[in-house]
Amino acid sequence: MDLTRTTHTTPHADAPVEGYNYAYLDERTKRMLRRALLKAVAIPGHQVPFGSREMPLAYGWGTGGIQVTAAVIGRGDVLKVIDQGSDDTTNAVNIREFFARTTNVATTTRTPEATLIQTRHRIPETPLREGQIMVYQVPQPEPLYKLEPRRAETLALHAVEDYGLMNVKLYEDIAQWGHVETTSDYPVRVNGRYIASPSPIPAFDNPKMDHMPALQLFGAGREKRIYAIPPYTSVQSLDFEDHPFTVQTQGHACALCGCTTSYLDEIASDDGSTLWTCSDTDWCEQQQLTQGAAR
Amino acid sequence: MYIAVKGGEAAIAASRALVAAARRGDPALPPLEVAQVQAQMGLAVSRVMAEASLYDRELAALALVQAQGDTVEAAFLLRAYRTTLPRLAYSEPVDTDGMRAQRRVSAIFKDLPGGQLLGPSYDYTQRLLDFALLHGADAPATEAAPQSDPHAATAPDDIPNALATLAAQGLVERCAPSPGDPVPPDITRDPPKFPLPRAGRLQMLARADEGWVLGMGYSTQRGYAHSHPFVGDVRFGAVTVSLVPDELDFAIEIGEVELTECQMVNQFAGSDGAPPQFTLGYGLVLGHGERKAMAMSLVDRALRTDEFDELPEAPAQDQEFVLAQGDNVEASGFVQHLKLPHYVTFESELQLVRQLRAEREARDDGAAALQALPAQPGEHGEPHGAN
Numbered sequence: 001m002d003l004t005r006t007t008h009t010t011p012h013a014d015a016p017v018e019g020y021n022y023a024y025l026d027e028r029t030k031r032m033l034r035r036a037l038l039k040a041v042a043i044p045g046h047q048v049p050f051g052s053r054e055m056p057l058a059y060g061w062g063t064g065g066i067q068v069t070a071a072v073i074g075r076g077d078v079l080k081v082i083d084q085g086s087d088d089t090t091n092a093v094n095i096r097e098f099f100a101r102t103t104n105v106a107t108t109t110r111t112p113e114a115t116l117i118q119t120r121h122r123i124p125e126t127p128l129r130e131g132q133i134m135v136y137q138v139p140q141p142e143p144l145y146k147l148e149p150r151r152a153e154t155l156a157l158h159a160v161e162d163y164g165l166m167n168v169k170l171y172e173d174i175a176q177w178g179h180v181e182t183t184s185d186y187p188v189r190v191n192g193r194y195i196a197s198p199s200p201i202p203a204f205d206n207p208k209m210d211h212m213p214a215l216q217l218f219g220a221g222r223e224k225r226i227y228a229i230p231p232y233t234s235v236q237s238l239d240f241e242d243h244p245f246t247v248q249t250q251g252h253a254c255a256l257c258g259c260t261t262s263y264l265d266e267i268a269s270d271d272g273s274t275l276w277t278c279s280d281t282d283w284c285e286q287q288q289l290t291q292g293a294a295r
Numbered sequence: 296m297y298i299a300v301k302g303g304e305a306a307i308a309a310s311r312a313l314v315a316a317a318r319r320g321d322p323a324l325p326p327l328e329v330a331q332v333q334a335q336m337g338l339a340v341s342r343v344m345a346e347a348s349l350y351d352r353e354l355a356a357l358a359l360v361q362a363q364g365d366t367v368e369a370a371f372l373l374r375a376y377r378t379t380l381p382r383l384a385y386s387e388p389v390d391t392d393g394m395r396a397q398r399r400v401s402a403i404f405k406d407l408p409g410g411q412l413l414g415p416s417y418d419y420t421q422r423l424l425d426f427a428l429l430h431g432a433d434a435p436a437t438e439a440a441p442q443s444d445p446h447a448a449t450a451p452d453d454i455p456n457a458l459a460t461l462a463a464q465g466l467v468e469r470c471a472p473s474p475g476d477p478v479p480p481d482i483t484r485d486p487p488k489f490p491l492p493r494a495g496r497l498q499m500l501a502r503a504d505e506g507w508v509l510g511m512g513y514s515t516q517r518g519y520a521h522s523h524p525f526v527g528d529v530r531f532g533a534v535t536v537s538l539v540p541d542e543l544d545f546a547i548e549i550g551e552v553e554l555t556e557c558q559m560v561n562q563f564a565g566s567d568g569a570p571p572q573f574t575l576g577y578g579l580v581l582g583h584g585e586r587k588a589m590a591m592s593l594v595d596r597a598l599r600t601d602e603f604d605e606l607p608e609a610p611a612q613d614q615e616f617v618l619a620q621g622d623n624v625e626a627s628g629f630v631q632h633l634k635l636p637h638y639v640t641f642e643s644e645l646q647l648v649r650q651l652r653a654e655r656e657a658r659d660d661g662a663a664a665l666q667a668l669p670a671q672p673g674e675h676g677e678p679h680g681a682n
Contacts, residue, residue, distance in 0.1 A: 020379065024379075026379070026381070049485075049486040049488065050486060051483075051484045051485055051486060052486065053378040054371075054374040054375050054377065054378040054624065055375060055378070056375045058371065058624075058627070058628035058631065058632065059624060059625045059627075059628030059629055059632075060628040060629035060630075060631065060632030060635075061628060061632050061635065063628075083635070083636060084636045084637075084638055084639045085639060088303050089303060089636055090303045090306060090307055091635050091636075092303070093303030093304050093307060094303070094307060097304075120635075121637070121639045121640060122639055139629070139632070149615075150489070150615050151489055151615065151619075152489040152490060152615065177651060178654065181647065183640075183643035183644055183646065183647045184639070184640040184643045184644070185640075200637075200640050201639075202639055202640065202642070202643040203643065204643065222625045222628065222629055224486035224487075225486075248646075250642075250646065263639070263642075264642075265638060265639070265642065266642055266645070279639055279642075
């Protein structure tokens, strides 16, 4: 008989929500996830299939990231959840509340204080440090899917490191437009081997992934794939020698904190004018506090 | 400001309260009871159980009530609950010949052992709205219905598979295990690895969206994949579920479930490896779902291209296309995730479009200057050639 018998728990420290295990998933499922994560860390950038579970949030809304977080979150962790760089967007609020309910761990919006950061579409501006874990929500882990939709085929292409399709695509972009026509989810080569999706972060964020001191974990629930980038691993955005990958800032300063180096949201005001503000709300607040203290 | 996605917590709480109120509807009307839905909307309950792949009529009815009758949302609710249930054991294969059939039809025989049993079906109702129901005039059906108790045994003995005789003569392919009788994959535990064996494909089809499977099956009837199908045997009723516990060395019955099964017969002219004979497509779904079971059997047959040396040319023959897109919980989630904020991605696209436009204007201006001609108003609006 299987040992994963559901015990109808009453709330206590090990299981804050009645009827559910700590961090929602049962321990066997977490073990399955951890095994997949260990394999993923051992083969940086390689997509590891895993037995993705239905979660109480919809597919496409972060089920992969939630499963990864549930598998690694411990009682001492401090969790931060962002979507579009902000802790205050509805989906981030919902996921943070989900883990607060099912684990009772502390949550924060402060990047330096977090030990575990689940994100959708951004990497925080504050440089991450050793011991932190970034969990990315990934809609489409297969970087080649627009070029070859059959996963049976892309699996073989990765196995033999045949990335000709991707090179041709980048070449054609440059031939037609003068530069690569991809601005988010810009493909990267991990540890000099696998081409991987950085998740739909803006290409602006790609350089932060290279040799990042924090562990980067990627979960794609609907596509049932996990991959990882260990700390201090080479992550190179794809380019050509004569057309190197570059990042441009938007040419504006944040209207709230004056930062000129962060990624900015473009906000249309009622009066028709445009306001530029930091997409990373925590970064913006910290910048404002620092300036306030300096004055 | 992008108010719609900011200020999360209060907005989420208000949204939950609003949907609860919408679900309850007019408070002057009595609330819908789960038991009523379970008893009177059995086909919706069946569909939710099938697509959630969890056999529990009461919880399926609860999910329907909670989801305001949205079957895809209800299937999602039930799936999310299913995922927390322990996997205690695997049952023995169910014996559908031993089904207590409420309905069984074969289209390829006028009469046959076990008989044609019309049972409860909308097939021969005339589709006229019964306005009497508007006034609550829903007479108990007991007088008219010969067997209103679904648990009354309608056929005391097994109803043998309609195709058994033809299979014995080799005219219809035999239902045999795959070579080596491998343990089937469990699609809820192992991520599907394409190409999937037939056992895995059937699992995915059994819980795939009914509309998707219907459309795929229908496409095979309209020329996308060769097929000339006949219903060999379609039946609906309760089958016994048994399992062999670790502690015992014999099977014990643990209950029964209602299933709909369809075996669809198809012509096959033969290939190098196989003589001419009729081949089969198979459909099996939880609960009463004849449309789904029949469509599934069409798609199953279309997907067996490797076994019959058929060229996979039509969408319904492409298993990655049919199966990976067929799960409505996955599809519904991902389509609807487009509602989530994407403004960071969009901002980066916006920058690119601005850049491309600036570059193009510079190019056009340069070309115009080169020709020393006044800019033609029309030129700026021309498409950029390919793409």
